[in-house]
Amino acid sequence: MQILQDRMKSGIPRSTEWIAPNFPFVKINYDSSFRQDVFSACTAEAQAVVHGLQLAVDLGFHHVILEGDSMVVTTRLKSEKEDLSEISAIIWDAKYLSRSFATCRFQFTHREGNQVAHAVARGGSNSPTESIWVNEIPDHIAALATKERSSTLSS
Numbered sequence: 001m002q003i004l005q006d007r008m009k010s011g012i013p014r015s016t017e018w019i020a021p022n023f024p025f026v027k028i029n030y031d032s033s034f035r036q037d038v039f040s041a042c043t044a045e046a047q048a049v050v051h052g053l054q055l056a057v058d059l060g061f062h063h064v065i066l067e068g069d070s071m072v073v074t075t076r077l078k079s080e081k082e083d084l085s086e087i088s089a090i091i092w093d094a095k096y097l098s099r100s101f102a103t104c105r106f107q108f109t110h111r112e113g114n115q116v117a118h119a120v121a122r123g124g125s126n127s128p129t130e131s132i133w134v135n136e137i138p139d140h141i142a143a144l145a146t147k148e149r150s151s152t153l154s155s
Contacts, residue, residue, distance in 0.1 A: 028052040045070040046090040053097040077106040
């Protein structure tokens with residue numbers, strides 16, 4: 001809350017679009033959708049980070065940016081303090097995996113800058129199994145990604 005209050009006081013503009021990373025970085029946006037009877041929002045978001053990091057390791061990336069719209073998870077991932085929260089084990093896993101890279105950054109973005117990840121997560125919550133798309137993605141996700149990319153290129 002303090003970070004948000006400081007930003008509001010300082011007049012830092014609210015970023016409302018996805019911003020492509022500079023070479024040699026790869027950006028992995030994450031989000032989650034959860035069933036309330038199974039997970040809490042922070043647990044699901046933190047687990048999405050671990051999955052994103054593991055995918056980046058498997059694909060052999062060296063410089064990664066993990067970006068999501070959970071201020072709580074991002075703050076805990078960036079903190080040097082020991083995490084004693086209910087998601088501490090997942091945060092520890094993410095921090096451990098982050099050491100696999102030459103560079104790994106954790107960034108917060110507002111929901112508007114995380115729309116594709118949000119749409120993917122929302123669609124995944126309706127599926128009884130885990131899905132991985134290779135070379136092809138659903139049309140509605142492709143259209144949203146194209147729109148985000150176009151707005152980034154025209155900025």
